[in-house]
Amino acid sequence: MTGVQVRTATDGDWPAIVLLENTGFGTVHHPDDLAAFRDLVPAGGTVVACEGATVIGVAFYLDLRLTVPGGAILPAAGISGVVVAPTHRRRGVLRAMYDELHRRIADAGYPIAALTASEGGIYGRFGYGPATVDHGLSVDRRFAVLHADAPDPGGVRLVETAECGGEFAAIYDRWRVITPGGLLRPQPLWNDLLADRPEERAGGTALFALLHPDGYALYRVHGEHPKTARVEEFRAVTAEAHAALWRALLGLDLIQEVAIGTYPDDPLPYLLTDTRLARTTGRKDHMWLRAMDVPAVLQARRYACELSVVLQLNDGFRSDGGRFALTVRDGQASCERTEAPVDAELDLDVLGMLYLGVHRASVMVRAGRLRCDDEAVVRRLDTAFVSDVPAQLGFFF
Numbered sequence: 149m150t151g152v153q154v155r156t157a158t159d160g161d162w163p164a165i166v167l168l169e170n171t172g173f174g175t176v177h178h179p180d181d182l183a184a185f186r187d188l189v190p191a192g193g194t195v196v197a198c199e200g201a202t203v204i205g206v207a208f209y210l211d212l213r214l215t216v217p218g219g220a221i222l223p224a225a226g227i228s229g230v231v232v233a234p235t236h237r238r239r240g241v242l243r244a245m246y247d248e249l250h251r252r253i254a255d256a257g258y259p260i261a262a263l264t265a266s267e268g269g270i271y272g273r274f275g276y277g278p279a280t281v282d283h284g285l286s287v288d289r290r291f292a293v294l295h296a297d298a299p300d301p302g303g304v305r306l307v308e309t310a311e312c313g314g315e316f317a318a319i320y321d322r323w324r325v326i327t328p329g330g331l332l333r334p335q336p337l338w339n340d341l342l343a344d345r346p347e348e349r350a351g352g353t354a355l356f357a358l359l360h361p362d363g364y365a366l367y368r369v370h371g372e373h374p375k376t377a378r379v380e381e382f383r384a385v386t387a388e389a390h391a392a393l394w395r396a397l398l399g400l401d402l403i404q405e406v407a408i409g410t411y412p413d414d415p416l417p418y419l420l421t422d423t424r425l426a427r428t429t430g431r432k433d434h435m436w437l438r439a440m441d442v443p444a445v446l447q448a449r450r451y452a453c454e455l456s457v458v459l460q461l462n463d464g465f466r467s468d469g470g471r472f473a474l475t476v477r478d479g480q481a482s483c484e485r486t487e488a489p490v491d492a493e494l495d496l497d498v499l500g501m502l503y504l505g506v507h508r509a510s511v512m513v514r515a516g517r518l519r520c521d522d523e524a525v526v527r528r529l530d531t532a533f534v535s536d537v538p539a540q541l542g543f544f545f
């Protein structure tokens with residue numbers, strides 16, 4: 149790429165960055181929205197691509213803390229705000245910024261990098277795989293009948309969203325440390341969420357809030373005839389809180405549909421006498437992960453059974469792959485480089501898919517994405533990578 153320089157962003161670049169972000173995503177963001185994210189960017193964490201004095205590309209990473217199966221918390225570089233000007237697309241500008249940004253992420257010692265993707269076809273080549281799934285459900289609540297066995301613990305209060313930030317944050321924090329994919333949410337991002345700016349409402353009302361001692365639901369109402377309640381955030385630390393909040397949401401008499409983006413194993417359908425009423429409206433990738441330090445990442449999580457396997461991990465982007473022996477004994481994992489014969493071969497993006505236990509090795513084998521001749525090894529990988537707590541994305545970034 150001639151004539152394009154990638155460098156650290158300066159304060160003076162931010163007006164051009166804001167214009168680029170708004171243009172790239174086709175949304176006019178409130179200035180405070182970007183500022184909240186900027187607070188989480190470490191020094192040197194924003195790069196811009198420039199042609200002469202003109203900023204034509206931007207990418208930054210947030211300093212995040214990611215919960216993995218078993219409850220360990222890893223420093224994670226959360227890449228966000230990636231835009232290349234429409235006047236300069238498909239000339240390698242993203243690749244040049246990614247080269248530089250990942251060099252910085254590796255130098256800063258992050259074992260893992262994460263992102264949420266605007267499109268599904270971009271990031272596999274950079275070693276990212278979709279680790280959590282966003283499962284859309286919608287319930288026509290006029291016909292929803294709670295099952296006789298569904299818990300009915302009560303305890304839900306209607307509260308003013310802006311007044312209960314402290315309660316939401318405390319519950320969220322209990323939830324994120326036990327949930328793989330959970331992310332520590334710093335105060336600037338809480339302030340941003342609770343500011344509930346009209347620009348962020350997608351045509352809906354201000355946020356309504358339901359609060360239980362162990363959970364909360366934030367939702368907006370869209371439309372007039374009929375009205376739909378879209379749940380923006382639902383966090384429940386206990387099954388009782390989950391059921392109690394859903395009883396309240398399904399009790400919104402004048403609402404026709406209650407819609408939520410949740411995770412595949414959400415028990416919501418089984419709270420109903422007719423599970424079919426919880427209609428699947430979509431399913432797509434949510435958080436993408438890329439191992440930067442393979443041994444650190446594989447050692448950090450817990451596995452559901454003992455394991456001894458040699459993995460060949462191919463990294464077509466950087467040189468973080470290689471051959472690794474992963475051993476799990478007495479609940480402790482160890483992982484180191486090896487020259488031993490390979491049991492299974494996969495690209496780094498596939499490791500990202502398996503890591504939080506949402507996707508299975510045997511499915512990857514059938515798709516040709518994981519090569520392994522020994523069915524017993526595949527079954528072992530299937531079992532070992534299961535997470536007893538289903539993974540979910542902490543928050544969109």
Ligand SMILES: CC(C)(COP(=O)(O)OP(=O)(O)OC[C@H]1O[C@@H](n2cnc3c(N)ncnc32)[C@H](O)[C@@H]1OP(=O)(O)O)[C@@H](O)C(=O)NCCC(=O)NCCS
Binds near residue numbers: 172230237244264265
């Ligand atoms: C997505 C975007 C950043 C790509 O920037 P770009 O400079 O055109 O990308 P590059 O030319 O560096 O492409 C790098 C590689 O990604 C591929 N690629 C780029 N955009 C792609 C897309 N939308 N879908 C599939 N592949 C894509 C290129 O083909 C290229 O592949 P290769 O290097 O393996 O041959 C740019 O189109 C953009 O700003 N889009 C709008 C905002 C957005 O979606 N940002 C991403 C937020 S997650």
